[in-house]
Amino acid sequence: MAKRNTKKRSSSLLSKKNGLITKSKEIKASPKTLKPLRARQLIRRFHVLIKYKSNILSKLREYFTSNEQKKNNDDDYYKKWINGNVKMKKIYDYEWNKIFNELKINKTPSSVIDPKTNDIIDNSMDVNDLVRILGKIDGEIEKRGGLKTYQIASTLGQDGKRGGDSSKLLVKWMNEIEYKYDNNLKALEIGCLSSKNEISKCKLFKDITRIDLHSQEPGIIEEEDFLERIIPTFESEKFDCISCSLVVNFVPSPELRGDMMCRMCDFLKEPVDNKYSLLFFVIPLPCIENSRYFDNEIMNIIWKKLGFEKLKYHQSTKLAYWLMKWKGSSYVDMNFILKKKEIRKGSDRNNFCIVIRN
Ligand SMILES: C[S@@+](CC[C@H](N)C(=O)[O-])C[C@H]1O[C@@H](n2cnc3c(N)ncnc32)[C@H](O)[C@@H]1O
Known part of the structure; x- marks a missing residue:
C-alpha cells in the first residue's frame, strides 16, 4: 500500500459551517438555474x-x-x-x-x-x-x-449542449483501451456534481462511489472531503478507477493539492496480473500553460514519482485531460518532495501550483 499520505488533512475552507455570522433569512437563496x-x-x-x-x-x-x-x-x-x-x-x-x-x-x-x-x-x-x-x-x-x-x-x-461533462472522454478512452476486465469494476468520483453524467450512464462500472464537499443529490452523492476520507485497509474497499475532474484546481492550497494527488494512490487497487487501476484527471489548461509555478513537465514528474503511466492525454481550448494507469505502490517514490519554484515570469501569469510534502 502506498503509505505517503495517511495523515488526515482537511481542505474545505468554504465547507460545512456557515461562518462567524449566522446565516440570516436575507441570505440569497441559491438560484435553480442561471443564464x-x-x-x-x-x-x-x-x-x-x-x-x-x-x-x-x-x-x-x-x-x-x-x-x-x-x-x-x-x-x-x-x-x-x-x-x-x-x-x-x-x-x-x-x-x-x-x-x-x-x-x-x-x-x-x-x-x-x-x-x-x-x-x-x-x-x-x-x-x-x-x-x-x-x-x-x-x-x-x-x-x-x-x-x-x-x-x-x-x-x-456540464450541460451537454454547452459541451460539458468531461467524463464523456473518460468513457470514450476506456472503450478505446478496451478496459473490460470483468463486470465488477468499482469507481470513485471525487468532486461529483451530478449522478447523471456519462460515467454513471456508461455501464462500465458496477459500482460508483460519488463524493463532494457539498452534495447536490443527498443519498446518491456522499457529502465528504476526499482529504478526510478514511484510507481503505483492504483491497476490496479500493477502486479500479478514480475520476478527479476539475477538483484539484479547486483545492485551496498547493500543499493540499499535493496531498490529494498522493492520497489517490491509497484508494487505487494494486495491479494484479496486468490488471491495472486507472485515474482520470482534468485541470483547466491555464494551470499548465500559464502558471508561474507549474507546467506539463512538472505534472509529468508527479505522475512518474507517484507510479503513474500516461495512457491518454488531450487538450481542449480550456482543459487538459489525462487517463493514467497506476502501476502500484512499489512504483511510488516515498521520499518524493516537490517544492514551489518560479518557472515563468510575467505579470499576466496565474499562481497555480502543486506542492508535495513529506
Ligand atoms: C468544478 S466542480 C467539478 C465537477 C465535475 N467533477 C466536473 O468535472 O465538472 C469541483 C467540485 O469539486 C468539489 N471538491 C473540491 N474539493 C473537494 C474535496 N476535497 N473533496 C470532495 N470534493 C471536492 C467541489 O465541491 C465541486 O463540486
Whole structure:
C-alpha cells in the first residue's frame, strides 16, 4: 500500500459551517438555474474569491498561536481564532456585514481585491488587513449564495449542449483501451456534481462511489472531503478507477493539492496480473500553460514519482485531460518532495501550483 499520505488533512475552507455570522433569512437563496453568461461570470468570481481566501489564510496562519492551529487547514480553525479575539471579530464582522448589505450581486465589487491588479497579497499587510479582506471575501461568497451557487453554475457548465461533462472522454478512452476486465469494476468520483453524467450512464462500472464537499443529490452523492476520507485497509474497499475532474484546481492550497494527488494512490487497487487501476484527471489548461509555478513537465514528474503511466492525454481550448494507469505502490517514490519554484515570469501569469510534502 502506498503509505505517503495517511495523515488526515482537511481542505474545505468554504465547507460545512456557515461562518462567524449566522446565516440570516436575507441570505440569497441559491438560484435553480442561471443564464450561461451569468454562470461563467459566477464561476470566475468564485475562483478569484477562493484563490484569495487561500492566500489570506496561509498568511494568517502565521498569527495563529498554537502549533496545532498553524498546521490545521480546517475552516473551523480560522473562525475559532477570529471568534476568540474581540478585535479581530469586530473587524471581520464589520467587513462581512458591509459587503453583504451593500454588494449588488450582478457587479464585481471594487472594494474587494481586484483580480486584474492585485494578484499578490502584499507583504506589507498586517493581521488587521488580512482579517478585513477575509471578512469581505466571506461576506461576498455568502451574498452570492455560497458554494452551492458555485456548484449550480458548474453543473450548468456540464450541460451537454454547452459541451460539458468531461467524463464523456473518460468513457470514450476506456472503450478505446478496451478496459473490460470483468463486470465488477468499482469507481470513485471525487468532486461529483451530478449522478447523471456519462460515467454513471456508461455501464462500465458496477459500482460508483460519488463524493463532494457539498452534495447536490443527498443519498446518491456522499457529502465528504476526499482529504478526510478514511484510507481503505483492504483491497476490496479500493477502486479500479478514480475520476478527479476539475477538483484539484479547486483545492485551496498547493500543499493540499499535493496531498490529494498522493492520497489517490491509497484508494487505487494494486495491479494484479496486468490488471491495472486507472485515474482520470482534468485541470483547466491555464494551470499548465500559464502558471508561474507549474507546467506539463512538472505534472509529468508527479505522475512518474507517484507510479503513474500516461495512457491518454488531450487538450481542449480550456482543459487538459489525462487517463493514467497506476502501476502500484512499489512504483511510488516515498521520499518524493516537490517544492514551489518560479518557472515563468510575467505579470499576466496565474499562481497555480502543486506542492508535495513529506
Ligand atoms: C468544478 S466542480 C467539478 C465537477 C465535475 N467533477 C466536473 O468535472 O465538472 C469541483 C467540485 O469539486 C468539489 N471538491 C473540491 N474539493 C473537494 C474535496 N476535497 N473533496 C470532495 N470534493 C471536492 C467541489 O465541491 C465541486 O463540486
